[in-house]
Structures are given as structure tokens and as C-alpha cells.
Amino acid sequence: MEKLASFIIFIGTGLWLVSVLFLGGRWQWQMLAALILTIGIFLAHFWEELSEEKKNTPKDE
């Protein structure tokens, strides 16, 4: 999940750079990049909370 979140964030960042450098900085493209980044960031935080819970749960021996 961590890798998936990182991948989505990279895609979002890349799209934003492309939209600014090659697509004239149109707000529609930028907001699409923002949507992708938002998904990535939410995923990252959900994963962080889940992994923290797992870390704190004692293992059954």
C-alpha cells in the first residue's frame, strides 16, 4: 500500500509538472493532478494509521 500511495503521488506530481510546462498551466489539468495527489495522500495516511495499528497489536504466539 505504501508503494501504491508513493506511485500515485509521483503520477500526480508528474502530471502537474507537465500541465505547467507543456499544457500552458490550464487550471483543468492542474486540478486533475490535484485530484490524483489527493487520492495518493489520503491513501498514504490511511496506510499509516493501519500500519500503526498493526504495529501496536501484540502478536499471538
Add this chain to the structure above:
Amino acid sequence: MARERVSQADEWQSWAQRYDIEGGIRTFESGLTVKVFFGALFVGLLMMPGSIYLSYVSGQSGAAAAPWVAVILFTELARRSFTTARRQELYMLLSLTGAAVGSGMQYRNFIWYAYFVNTPQAISYEIADKIPAWVVPAGDSAGVMTRSLLHPDWLLPIGIYLISKLLGTLRFVSGQYILFRLTADLERLPYPMAPISAQGATALAETTGKQETWRWQVFSIGSMAGLIWGFIYIGVPALTGVMMSEPIQILKIPWIDFTQSIEGFAPTGVFALRTDFGQMLFGFVLPFPVVMSEFVTALLSQFVLNPQILYRNEILHQWTSGLDVRAVGLFNDLDFYRSYGMGKNFSLGLVGLAASLPMLFKLRSSKKKAGERGSLATPPNRGDFPLWLMGILWLIGMGGFVWLIHWMVPNFPLSFLLGFAFLYTPINSYITARTFGVLGRDLFEIPYLHEITFILSRYEEIDIWFAPLPDEDYGAGTQGWRVLELTGTTFTSNLAATLLIMPILIVSGIVVQHFIWQIAPIPSAQYPFVQMMWPINATNECLMKTSLRDGNSEIIQAIRGDYVAAGFTSSLAIYGLLWVFKYPSMWFYGIIGGIGADPGSMVARLLGAIIGRFYMIKRFGLKRWFMFNPVLAAGFACGVGLVGMGTVAVALVSKAVIVKPF
């Protein structure tokens, strides 16, 4: 070597623990006692008339130092009576005295509009006869002509004000409390500036006990430094200004501007060295990663981003050679940063939601104890309120307020009021609460919000400009609840004190304003500051209130969607990349604060942070230094405040007795 991921939960928790210098272990006690209540009332009411009078005469009320004077007086009385003062009592005294001194200013608007309604500006702009009766009685009414706030003509404006005040108390107490629980209890944000207020009261409380600890010593060092600095920075210019036409400034106030010196290699860049080195103390207190990343980003903005990217691509297009920091800052703001800043600030809200939503989802299954991140459990005896009750109170307060505004301006679309009340206000407040929790200051502001709203609503009557709008911000107030927690003051005692003192201050404030107005017309020669400033303010107010006449919407055109989107998306990208590369999320807040900012304004803070990080921590150890620095900063604020108040008083007395030849 691979960087180890530290979860945001652990990061915030460790910072919160640093600022909670007693390790979260404390007993909560009521700060409200009879002696505190009457002490605050006595000092507050004694100083209130002076503070109102000074604000009309000199433009400075001197109210900031008043609470400290009250606390020092109180502790001295306690020492001489062989009793002790608890820190809860002293903190309550600080806040109640502040409220009492400031209470007279709440009626200042009535005096202003009583003047404004009869100004030639209001008449020539055709506003005077359109000012609603719930703002001020008619210009020729007895209440205005006889300068009497106690005249029945004022019943409607004062009545409306009192209802708003009551509903406002409901909204602000409940709104701030709910956000405090979310940001401080659930997310464990550190609130770095809160210990300053808390530790000042604690240090002074210890002086009345049998044993004085390190706190009093550190507070005294801070106070002496504050007195010396205050004398150099405020005292010398204020005192020499009495005797000379041009006051002596040992350090140029407020900054030394290098903007023109750097324009050769960094056009559109700004650099003005802020000379208020008191800011170093805040550098000691604020988290080092925030201060450092903020400064580096500001430096890169002014020396790389502005001249090499934004200027070259003609995004910053209004700049010309020879401008000073204010002009360059204004042009950069209009060209780009105002729009970019809007987007940047929205990202703060989204990032906050992303961090807190997973925690809220997990709350039901969580078995965490109070004081742990991700838990809404409250510490015992803190005097908490049920969240559902606060939610209902907020709904009643906000619902009533919306109804009141709808009654005042019945033709203004209700949907806008509801949108402000139930959508904008919660989001805006949550964002501010988070920035206070991390940076200790507000970052979020949408420029021209009211103007944009009025344009979009197509409402053309002038009365809407005089009505309050339900676009509120409870975020800054959450810090006060954190201070209560740090001082161990029960929330219930604070609420009781607020409610008890409110009716007294409402009545006394109005009576004092009435008497000051009776002394002489405001403005008049008796009140030189307002005599000079209010005519200019009247012109400005007329210009603003008529700026949208004839469908003029230049303001909306200044905000560009693509720049707003750039601010929003680039900030999210920065946050995402910091997470991917496992850097602390503190950096994000520093970077966001630094984009477009003037690095010269941060030099003192940076110096403080570097000295703290690389010398003080090594010298005293991390734990001891984090114990010392809020106390030092509190002492410093006290010292500067006392010097400021003293020198302004001397200057005023001198001005009153020296007859000038012109």
C-alpha cells in the same frame, strides 16, 4: 542509508511532548476565586477608561501590558499578605484583566458611525441616508446630536449588538472547544506558542510560594532582556520624539530595506531586514525544522523563483526598477501571490483532513488512553464538556445568528449566509486551528471574500456592507484552551468566569464610552489622533462601500483560476513528495509559510532557532532548554510591554504640558 519512516502520529506526539514541559502529568484546579474576580474587575475597570481615552488621543491603548501589571500587583500583594497565589488564579487574572481592559473598545463602532453618518464624505457618496437604523440612529437624531449612548435612540443598535454578542459567545466557546478537541486531543498538535502564556503565569505564581525554582530566575532574565530591548527599540524613539522633530532610532524601525540593492541580480525579489530582534525569542520556541525550512524557502522564492521563473515568464509583470519592499510586495501580490496563496491555503485544509479522517474512522475501535494521539478521551478533572452538547450550542448560536442577519438584510440571498455559516466557517476554522497547532499563527485568508460574495449574489443595496456576515474563525481561539490545559486550569472555571464578568463589562463599557463622548465631540481637538485619522478613514470607508457600484468587478478579475490551481496543486505535490521521501511533515508547514515571503523578516527568528538548536540545547540539554525557553519568552514579553506602556505614558504627559509654537 535508507531513511526510516517516522509516522506523522509519532512525529506530532514527540513535538507535543516537548512543549508539554510537565510531561502531561498535572492536576486541574479552578482558577476562579472571589479575589481573582474582584482583582481583575478592579484593575480592568480602573484601566479601561484610560485605555479608551488613550486610543482616541494617541491611537495606542496600552492594553497589552495591563494584564501583566495586574498579575505583578497581585503577586506582590500576595507576598506581603503571606499568602500564595496559584498559577491557575494568575492565568485567570491575566485573561480576565485583558477582557476587562479591552471591553470598552467594543462600543467604539457606535461612536465611529455616529461621526460617519454626518461626515461630508458619507453625504457626497450618498451613503449617509442609507445607513440602516440597526447600525446608528439618524444623523439628526437626539442620540447623535447630544452625544449620548444612553439615549433611547440607541436602543435598536445596542440591542442588536447585545443579541449578537450572546449568540457569538455560544458559537465561539463551542466552536473553539470542538476544534481544540480535534487538534489537541485527537491529533496531538504541539501548539508551540501556548507554553509562553502558560509559563509566564506559572513563573510568577512561584514567587509567592516558599520556594522559588528556576522559573522565576529565567523569567527575570527574560524580563530584564525585554526591558533593555524595549528601551532601545521602543523607548528611545518614543522619548526623543517628544523633544525632537525627528525621533532617534538606534535601529531603524521596522526594517532596513535592501530590495533596491538586490534588484540588479534578483528583480522582483524583496529583502527587508526586520529589526525587531525580539523575534529571536520566538525562534527559540518554534520548532527548528519549521523555522529553517521557512527561511530557506523564502530565500529561494525571492532569489530564484521570482526573478528567474516568474519574472522571466512575465507572470510578475508590474515590477519596475527602483521600487521599495512595500511596492514590490504589493505588485508581486497582485500579479501572482494573492491567487497562488489562496490555493496554497486550501491545500492546508485538505492535508489536515487527510491526516485526521483516518483517525476519526478508527476512533470506534481504538482503545487508546487520554493523552495519546488518535484518542478523544479526556484527562480526568479537566472540566470537559460533552461534544454533542457543544455541537448543539454551536448550531443554536449559528442558526440564531443567520436568522438575525436575514432579519437585518431580508433581501440578501439566504443561501450565501448558510454557505458561510455551515460550510466556510467550519473549514476556515479547522485550517486555522491546525496552523496554530503547528506554526502558532494564522495562514489562511481569502482576500476580498465579502466583495466576491456581494458580486456573486447580485445584491446591490448598501445595507449589506454594514451587516455582519457569518464567516468566522474559531481556530486562533483553540490556543487559549491549550494554555488552560498547560496551566492546569479547569475549563468549567474559565467558562464560568467569562459568563460572570460579561454582563458587568457590557454595562461598564457602555457607560465609560458614554462619558468619554460627553467630554468632547469625537473627533475634536481633545482627541488629536482621531481628529487626524477619522476623516481619512471616512473617505476610505466610502470608497470601499461604493466600490462595487455599477457592476464594477475588478477585484474578481484580479484572482486567476490557473494561479489558484497552481498554489493548490504544487502544495499537495510538496506534501506528497515529503511523505514519499520520508521527510518530517513539519517541513511542509515551513515550506508553505516561506513561499513568497520576505526572508529578511525571518532573520531574527532564524538566529534564535540556530542559537537554540546548536548552542542552548548542547549547553542545557533538550529537556531543560524546552523548559526554559517559553518562560524566557514570557518574561521578555512582559518586559517589553512594561517599557512600552511606561514610555508612552511619559510621552503623553510631556505632550500634554509642552505648548508648541504652531
